[in-house]
Amino acid sequence: MKNPLTLGFSPCPNDTFMFYPLVHGLVDTGGYSFNERLEDVETLNRLAVKGVLDVTKVSYAALGHFREQYALLRAGSALGRGCGPLLVAKEPLDPAALQGKTIAIPGRYTTAHLLMRLYAPGLTTFLEMPFHEIMDAVMTGRADAGVIIHESRFTYQGFGLHQLVDLGEWWENETGLPIPLGGIVAKRSLGADTIRAIEQALADGVEYARNNPAAATQYIREHAQEMNEQVCAAHIGLYVNDFSQQLGAEGEQAIAELLRRAEAAGLVPASEAPLFI
Incomplete structure (x- = not known):
């Protein structure tokens, strides 16, 4: 061996x-x-x-x-396909309203962060935290919105959060690729x-x-x-x-x-x- x-x-x-x-x-x-x-x-x-x-x-x-x-x-x-990160907030906002606001992300090097930057280059204020803390950060106001991944895709509605953008869907529409x-x-x-x-x-x-x-x-x-x-x-x-x-x-x-x-x-x-x- x-x-x-x-x-x-x-x-x-x-x-x-x-x-x-x-x-x-x-x-x-x-x-x-x-x-x-x-x-x-x-x-x-x-x-x-x-x-x-x-x-x-x-x-x-x-x-x-x-x-x-x-x-x-x-x-x-x-x-x-159909498995990308979601941008969520407490209210059903227009993502343009997040200019200058704080967005929680699951890490600097994550694909979730990169997709957010590609989708909206003007949004630049990010708060890094473990992915499982993001929904709580949005709910308590530590962040104005959050990019959620993993099992949060299946549970965010139960926390009263609203999807603003499906970043995977955006990518698929932009590129035609998974x-x-x-x-x-x-x-x-x-x-x-x-x-x-x-x-x-x-x-x-x-x-x-x-x-x-x-x-x-x-x-x-x-x-x-x-x-x-x-x-x-x-x-x-x-x-x-x-x-x-x-x-x-x-x-x-x-x-x-x-x-x-x-x-x-x-x-x-x-x-x-x-x-x-």
Whole structure:
């Protein structure tokens, strides 16, 4: 067995669902083992900026900041249609009314933040916080609006909040492409053979998880904490799809377009590094 690789992913159900087979040896890993580290996606983004982990989940917006050091894998993505971040507020406002107002975001490097900047470049006052605190911040007035992700998509109406913009829908209408939220990257220094072996193992793991959806139930529940079963199932159903198993040409095009627009807006540094090994 080779030396273990450090592997970062979030405790969100879509990630624990997909990674369960890989970290529990239910698929052929090519002799590789993994020491997993579960963190909020913005924490993972910042760890990748510092080059801490060998393989990790990151926001696609964050990839623009370290693609010289990390290559993208074609498996394990959160990418699709009807799954983008939502801009919400206590009242059904015109987003133009948010000029000069404070908008809560789930982190500087998140795709949610990047989409907000692309959608409304004039909005520049942002308050960073963990994603699960955003709805409370809007409800209590700490923020005038918030960009929500993950399971908040399914629960915000129960908190009396109103959707102002579906940023994923905006992206789809603008580009005709699915919205690339997050993906898996590996250090280029691992080498092409290792990276391809990890990519294949992850793709096999996603296939295993989709064919055996009950296998990871306990593992998912351990990390989902207070999320109820219905929301947990809806979360997995929304964020784990065919793109998760294999990006395909459309998925790759969506990622390239997001990074192209981010570069053009000066929100990520320009890079000639290829996305994939």
